[in-house]
Amino acid sequence: MSEVRITFVDCRGTEKVIEDAPVGDTMMQIATANGVDGILGECGGGCACGTCHIYIDPEWQHVVGAPDDVEDMTLDMVFETRKPNSRLCCQITVSEKMDGLRVVVAPESL
Ligand code: FES
Structure with a gap:
């Protein structure tokens, strides 16, 4: 399996199901390539902006x-919307084990 199914739920509750998310890409790359609302990826995946x-x-x-510790510090930039299950999706590399994964896009806080 080199592609998996991932569902993004945007800020308005709209689901975008991506049936062919490539294993090895980051969640941010997949979101921006598929026009998921609310995922900007302004730093290009450098774990520096918090817009993913x-x-x-x-x-x-x-x-x-x-x-990890670096991502944890960047997540502090979005403290207003941070939750225990927050992640920056540029730091998540898609694996085969993630087939069926469903995530919710956080409201923008920057
Ligand atoms: S794209 Fe900037 S922190 Fe993820």
């Missing part, structure tokens, strides 16, 4: 994992 903020469904957190 998403919430991971609790059922998927053990698969996706937790942010």
Whole structure:
């Protein structure tokens, strides 16, 4: 399997199902390539801007994992909307285990 199914739910509750998300790309690359509202990726994936903020469904957190220290610091920039299940999607590389993953796009806070 080199492609997986990922669902983004944008700020208005609209679901965008991406059936052919390439394994090995980041979630941010996939979101921007598919025009997911609310994912800007302004720093190009450098973990510096906080404009790719998403919430991971609790059922998927053990698969996706937790942010590292650098991501944790960048998430502090979006403290107004940060939750325990926040991640920056430029720091999530899609794997085959993520087939069926569903995430919610955080409201912009920057
Ligand atoms: S794209 Fe800038 S932090 Fe993710």
